[in-house]
Amino acid sequence: MSHIKNENILNIAVEAGLSASDIIMEAINKPREAMHKGLTDLVTETDLKSEKIIKAFISRHFPKHSIMAEESIKEENNSDYLWIIDPLDGTTNFVHGYPSYSVSIGVYYKNEPIVGVVIEMPHLKIYSAIRNKGAWCEGIPINCSNTKLIKDSLLITGFGYNHGDLWEKNMLLFKYFTDICHGVRRLGSAAIDICHIAAGQADGFWEFDLHPWDTAAGILIAKESGCRITKLNGLKYNIYDKSILVTNGEIHDEMLDAIKNQLN
Numbered sequence: 001m002s003h004i005k006n007e008n009i010l011n012i013a014v015e016a017g018l019s020a021s022d023i024i025m026e027a028i029n030k031p032r033e034a035m036h037k038g039l040t041d042l043v044t045e046t047d048l049k050s051e052k053i054i055k056a057f058i059s060r061h062f063p064k065h066s067i068m069a070e071e072s073i074k075e076e077n078n079s080d081y082l083w084i085i086d087p088l089d090g091t092t093n094f095v096h097g098y099p100s101y102s103v104s105i106g107v108y109y110k111n112e113p114i115v116g117v118v119i120e121m122p123h124l125k126i127y128s129a130i131r132n133k134g135a136w137c138e139g140i141p142i143n144c145s146n147t148k149l150i151k152d153s154l155l156i157t158g159f160g161y162n163h164g165d166l167w168e169k170n171m172l173l174f175k176y177f178t179d180i181c182h183g184v185r186r187l188g189s190a191a192i193d194i195c196h197i198a199a200g201q202a203d204g205f206w207e208f209d210l211h212p213w214d215t216a217a218g219i220l221i222a223k224e225s226g227c228r229i230t231k232l233n234g235l236k237y238n239i240y241d242k243s244i245l246v247t248n249g250e251i252h253d254e255m256l257d258a259i260k261n262q263l264n
Contacts, residue, residue, distance in 0.1 A: 006114050006130045013083075013105045013117040014126060016057035020050040020087060021119045028097065028122060038069045039256035044095060046069055050087035050103060058083050070213045082108045084239070085217035090189030099123070104191035106216030106239075108131030116220035118191045127221050131144040133263075137199050144226045144248040145200040150177070150258065153203035153251055154191045156193045160209030166242075169263055170208055176262050196244050198225035204255055205248040206232060212239040219246070228252045232259055 009122040027046045051071050058067055062083075067075040069085040083105065088094060090101030099122055116135075118127040127142075129135040135142050148151050156179050159170055178184045185202065187193055191214060193205045198221045216239050219229055228249040231237050234256045237244055247255060 006133070009107050010115045010117065010128060010130055012057060012061045013107060013115055014128065016124070017103045017105050017117050017118050017119045019053050019057065021121055021124065023049050023053060024088060024094065024101070024103070024121060025124075028094075044088070044091060046094070047088040047091055051085060054085050054087060054103070054105065068212060070211070080110050082111075084108065084218075086191060086213035088176045089191045090187075090213065093188045098188075100192050102189050102191045104212075104217045106218075106220065108216070111238075113216065113220035113223075116217035116224075118195050118217050118221065120192050120195065122188075125256065126216075127198065129221040129224040131220065131224070133224070135198055135221045137195075142199045142225050144198055144222070145202045145203050146250060147248060148250045150181050150204075150251050150254050153181045154201075155181050156196060156202050156205040157184055157186055158188065158190050158193060158205075158207040159186065160207075161184055162209060166208040172262055173206065173259060176258065180258075182248050189216045190214040194222050194246050197227055197248065198222040200225075200248070204245070204251055206243075206245045206255070206259070208232070208243045210242055210244060215239055215244060219244075222246050230256070232256075 024046055048071055064077050064079050065081040066077045066079045067083045086104040089104050092100045101121050103119045105117045114131045116129045117173050127137050195218055196202050197205050227246050229237050229246050231241050232243040232245050
């Protein structure tokens with residue numbers, strides 16, 4: 001894998017993401033018809049159009065690459081390259097005209113992330129990363145915070161659509177961390193949440209019940225900005241795991257201990 005090759009992939013990912021964001025932004029002031037995937041899990045025509053244009057970009061420039069996208073069946077080409085797409089992360093926010101929502105594109109080579117792009121909307125910020133080359137927001141290098149203790153931290157979480165056991169567990173953690181830190185935010189787009197940790201705007205993020213397209217791009221951006229990433233039990237994280245903890249590294253062990261104590 002050459003640096004130039006990864007830069008080429010990044011350029012196409014950014015182009016594809018911006019084209020998708022154009023479609024999403026054009027739809028902001030139009031009626032938004034939402035369909036239900038689940039009781040409260042929404043999908044819109046805009047999600048589908050966004051995904052279609054991103055896949056068209058990939059197929060045009062890298063026709064042999066495999067694609068995994070939220071709204072369609074995985075397209076396997078027996079390639080070492082896999083593009084993992086969330087065409088509109090934060091659909092519920094988008095439907096209600098509430099920020100924030102995003103386009104997320106992660107590119108993997110032999111199951112390792114090499115490129116990540118997250119476009120935050122509606123104010124259009126591009127977060128990006130290349131493996132071993134750093135992470136950027138709007139082309140400016142970013143780094144995570146150096147906050148040392150949970151009591152001095154701002155945290156972020158998210159809640160899945162299934163209000164079962166994991167939802168109950170997260171409610172316990174939400175209450176606990178809200179009580180001992182500066183605050184816990186819930187924005188509604190995991191991709192953006194992770195990028196905000198990467199950029200040092202908050203110090204730790206945890207969530208249960210995630211999918212590969214929620215984190216595929218964000219975890220590379222976070223890693224390249226200096227973040228530490230594990231599962232909620234402290235074990236190594238991969239995108240097929242359901243739970244995640246992303247922090248600045250400084251508060252990671254303290255958060256793991258707190259989570260263990262609260263849930264056991």
